[in-house]
Amino acid sequence: MTMTYKTIVVAIDGSKEAEWAFKKAIQIAKRNNAKLILSHVIDLRSFAAPFELYDSTAVKRSEEYAKELLNGYQQQALD
Template identity: 50%
Template sequence: MENMLGDYTNILVAVDGSEQSEHSFKKAVAIAQRNKAKLKAVFIMDTRNVATSSQFTSGINQDFFNDVDTSFVDELVRFAKDAGVDADKTITNGNPMTLIAEAFPEEFGSDLIVIGATGKGAITRALVGSVSNYVVKHAPCDVLVVR
């Protein structure tokens, strides 16, 4: 059936390095191919759980984030480009809920957000579940939660 509501042009996909997020990214690539859409991969270091004591934060900030391996994001972007999709990435830190649901869609003009239903590890899974719920409730555009 023809997509009567028009095509997606700007797809935002949240990734975290888990198998689930790789699966949702590949699904987003397929949607981008069909719609000739741009794809933006976003990886957000969740800083909600990092203690905010300034003495602790100043020591942890840069080194903490430099130790996180984000090369998988480059591999995903390369996969998308090899598939003929115009793709790029944003790597940042902050609150994934509000960034994915509100700030990024506005900044990038996203008309579809693709997000995995679960993420890395049991604790993250609880957080990611709440992230996908939040995104579904607050996003200004369509949201695809990938199981």
């Protein structure tokens, strides 16, 4: 019995390991005609100061980086 996948989720962070996982996920998704979901998580706790204040500029930069990263991977997946 061959297992088929309907949905594949891959986490991306710009690392070489994530790039490898992404390329492998594309191969598996194409082979199974599956949906590919890209995920990138921003841990806002890393921006927190002692009293739960955070640097909104750093958060915005992280969000922009994540959007660029996701858009780049999305374009690769569609090619």
